[in-house]
Amino acid sequence: MRSRAYPDDTSFRYRRYRYSESRYLRSRNSGPKLSGQGEDMNEVSTAQRPPEPDWLTVTAEELVAYRDAENRFRASSAARALLGDPDPGAAIRWQEVALPGRDLPVRVYRPSPGRDGEGADRTGLPLVLHVHGGGFVGTAVQCDWVTSHVAAHLPAVVVSVEHRLLAPDSPLSAAVDDGWDVLRHVVRHAAQWGIDPARTAVFGESCGALISALAAIRAEETGLRLRAQVLVNPAVDVTGTMLDHASFTEHAHTPTLAVPQLRLFQRLAVPPGTDARTLSPLYADNLGGLAPALVVVPTHDPLADHGRRYAERLRAAGTPARLTEYPEAGHAFLSLPGVVPQAEAARAEILAFLRASLTA
Numbered sequence: 572m573r574s575r576a577y578p579d580d581t582s583f584r585y586r587r588y589r590y591s592e593s594r595y596l597r598s599r600n601s602g603p604k605l606s607g608q609g610e611d612m613n614e615v616s617t618a619q620r621p622p623e624p625d626w627l628t629v630t631a632e633e634l635v636a637y638r639d640a641e642n643r644f645r646a647s648s649a650a651r652a653l654l655g656d657p658d659p660g661a662a663i664r665w666q667e668v669a670l671p672g673r674d675l676p677v678r679v680y681r682p683s684p685g686r687d688g689e690g691a692d693r694t695g696l697p698l699v700l701h702v703h704g705g706g707f708v709g710t711a712v713q714c715d716w717v718t719s720h721v722a723a724h725l726p727a728v729v730v731s732v733e734h735r736l737l738a739p740d741s742p743l744s745a746a747v748d749d750g751w752d753v754l755r756h757v758v759r760h761a762a763q764w765g766i767d768p769a770r771t772a773v774f775g776e777s778c779g780a781l782i783s784a785l786a787a788i789r790a791e792e793t794g795l796r797l798r799a800q801v802l803v804n805p806a807v808d809v810t811g812t813m814l815d816h817a818s819f820t821e822h823a824h825t826p827t828l829a830v831p832q833l834r835l836f837q838r839l840a841v842p843p844g845t846d847a848r849t850l851s852p853l854y855a856d857n858l859g860g861l862a863p864a865l866v867v868v869p870t871h872d873p874l875a876d877h878g879r880r881y882a883e884r885l886r887a888a889g890t891p892a893r894l895t896e897y898p899e900a901g902h903a904f905l906s907l908p909g910v911v912p913q914a915e916a917a918r919a920e921i922l923a924f925l926r927a928s929l930t931a
Contacts, residue, residue: 618647626831631739638708638736646712655716655908659683660723663715670752677753678711680722680729681765694762697727697770697798697929700754700786704777704804704903706836707737713906714776717918721774725926728766730757734782743778743809743840743850750775750782751789758795770929772799772862774921776905777874778836780805784852784881787861797862799928801921803905804867806833806874807881809840810847810854816876828873828902853881858888865893865924867917869900895920 621640624633644650657663662683667674682693701718703709711718711731722729734749735741754773761768773790775783780802787800806813814830814837823830841847848854864885868878878894885892897904900913908914 618643618649620644626829626835629835634707634738641708642710645710650713651909653907653909654713655914657715658719658723661719663719668753668756670749670756675749675753676733678715678718678731678733680719680731682723682726692765693726694765695767696765697725697772697925698757698761698764698766698768699725699727699729699925699929700750700757700771700773700783701729701731702734702750702773702775702779702782703731704775704779704906705736706778707839709736709778716908716914717905717921720918721922721925724922725929727925727929728764730764732779732782734779737778737836737839739839739842741839742842742845743781744845746778747782747785747850750779751786754786754790755795769796769798771795771797772801772925772929773797774801774803774925775805776803777903778806781807781809781850781852785850787864788852788855788858790862791860799925800862800864801924802864802866802878802881803917803921804869804872804874804902805852805878805881806836807853807877808851809837810851813837816880818875818877819873822871822873822875822901825871825873825901827904827907830873833873853877853884858885858890861885861888861890863891863893863928865895865921867905867921868894868896869902869904869913870896870898871900872902874902893924 621637624637660683661680663678663680665676665678668677699721701714703711703714711733714731718729718731721727730753732750732753734746737743757764758768758771773783773786783800784802784805784807787797790797814833819830841850866878866882868875882892882894897913897917900911904911905914905917
């Protein structure tokens with residue numbers, strides 16, 4: 572792990588590990604897999620993981636079928652060998668958030684009460700607004716391993732947004748609105764949620780990192796104060812230059828992400844007539860004054876240069892940004908602790924960064 576820091580940075584050690592593509596592929600192509608949006612992991616135990624469609628020719632119907640089957644796998648107990656177990660120190664539940672014109676599911680993680688019941692009604696906890704990755708597939712459940720750990724050990728209330736997934740009738744702007752609207756709702760109803768709105772952070776992975784980065788920008792524009800932003804293997808450019816980075820050539824076809832998937836993501840994210848720059852944090856007009864950022868980049872990732880360039884832009888604008896690179900880790904590695912040991916070190920770094928940012 573290479574950490575490029577702003578002052579008072581903390582160094583983290585990790586055990587060097589060569590990312591095994593063959594091991595990952597054996598895992599993803601064998602055995603039962605996870606559940607659809609809104610299901611707890613213990614509700615499904617025998618889901619099978621679907622084969623990936625041809626990303627270049629997939630139809631809308633095929634994409635929906637794949638998404639539903641893949642999300643059933645990701646929410647099943649069978650997926651824990653890949654995705655890791657939830658932290659026993661966190662209580663987890665789904666609830667609905669009433670937003671303008673819609674109700675949206677969120678997955679809520681809180682520190683579990685002690686054996687004597689202490690902490691059952693804890694209030695004034697930090698808020699970590701989390702957004703899962705996947706773009707056109709994915710569910711908050713796939714991140715239980717890290718989000719429950721943050722809730723238990725920070726401790727904090729972690730609210731993970733089950734945002735609308737990309738589809739021909741659901742562009743990226745809808746998911747961006749979901750992330751922002753949930754953040755604003757929870758902060759405005761802080762007492763009901765038992766959180767301290769003055770200690771709030773956003774945390775996202777992949778497409779979720781893009782949504783989180785845009786939320787951080789919008790927060791600064793509207794006066795909603797954030798203490799931190801954590802962006803893990805972020806996508807930050809959905810314009811015509813999205814694929815014009817060296818990392819896309821170097822890592823065009825990796826086990827967890829390939830360029831054809833990213834081309835589909837881009838088509839769904841920004842349909843014709845959309846101003847893609849407004850959805851691309853990399854090209855935001857003003858990145859000054861934002862919450863300090865931790866940008867986590869796995870080096871074997873087509874999107875690696877997105878994270879690097881964004882950290883550079885944040886620093887150039889005067890926003891503190893730590894860039895940490897995990898050599899030989901691939902895209903989405905934080906959600907794959909069962910096969911990528913670097914996930915442990917990244918989780919520890921994220922927890923330490925949030926603790927320093929939210930408990931000061």
